[in-house]
Amino acid sequence: EAGVAQSPRYKIIEKRQSVAFWCNPISGHATLYWYQQILGQGPKLLIQFQNNGVVDDSQLPKDRFSAERLKGVDSTLKIQPAKLEDSAVYLCASSLSGVSLHFGNGTRLTVT
Amino acid sequence: EDKVVQSPLSLVVHEGDTVTLNCSYEVTNFRSLLWYKQEKKAPTFLFMLTSSGIEKKSGRLSSILDKKELFSILNITATQTGDSAVYLCAVASSGSARQLTFGSGTQLTVLP
Numbered sequence: 084e085a086g087v088a089q090s091p092r093y094k095i096i097e098k099r100q101s102v103a104f105w106c107n108p109i110s111g112h113a114t115l116y117w118y119q120q121i122l123g124q125g126p127k128l129l130i131q132f133q134n135n136g137v138v139d140d141s142q143l144p145k146d147r148f149s150a151e152r153l154k155g156v157d158s159t160l161k162i163q164p165a166k167l168e169d170s171a172v173y174l175c176a177s178s179l180s181g182v183s184l185h186f187g188n189g190t191r192l193t194v195t
Numbered sequence: 196e197d198k199v200v201q202s203p204l205s206l207v208v209h210e211g212d213t214v215t216l217n218c219s220y221e222v223t224n225f226r227s228l229l230w231y232k233q234e235k236k237a238p239t240f241l242f243m244l245t246s247s248g249i250e251k252k253s254g255r256l257s258s259i260l261d262k263k264e265l266f267s268i269l270n271i272t273a274t275q276t277g278d279s280a281v282y283l284c285a286v287a288s289s290g291s292a293r294q295l296t297f298g299s300g301t302q303l304t305v306l307p
Binding site: 086087118123124125126127128131139174183184185186187188189 | 199201229236237238239240243283285294295296297298299300
């Protein structure tokens with residue numbers, strides 16, 4: 084079974100620039116998550132989709148972050164404009180049952 | 196707000212040592228507790244625990260849950276350098292969102 088695919092692997096941008104991350108979940112997984120993992124911390128949920136609907140985005144900074152999951156498969160997460168404190172690894176995960184998550188390798192974002 | 200606390204934050208041992216990692220939690224509507232191993236990339240699933248007192252075992256790793264005292268431990272016996280990683284504890288709550296709340300992790304370093 085192919086795993087969760089994410090791109091790019093790394094991204095370096097200047098503050099106030101925009102950036103977008105892409106995620107392709109495991110085939111058939113209805114639930115998709117975006118997590119932010121700041122160095123030295125555990126992953127923090129940003130947004131959870133069930134098919135193409137948002138289940139929980141309570142911790143998403145909506146003034147600068149947006150995410151969509153068109154057609155209930157691939158998802159993109161965008162930051163506009165980026166701040167220094169957005170430097171982190173952005174992990175995408177998918178799940179069939181909503182309990183056991185399968186993570187992608189993440190995108191490491193550095194904002195300078 | 197759900198809370199997961201892991202200790203110690205970091206641990207350095209020598210090959211062959213036995214280690215115990217701790218995870219305590221405060222969660223409404225507890226459903227399960229999960230352990231993940233994170234090397235440089237995506238967290239990989241180790242165990243899921245739902246019942247108190249039942250040990251889960253996989254090779255040199257084992258874990259147990261105490262739902263009365265709200266904690267779990269992860270034991271690694273005869274540690275190897277390949278066990279060096281961040282070990283993440285996460286708690287799943289029930290309800291429509293079915294979120295995972297992660298702890299900050301324990302950074303384990305196994306020296307040869």
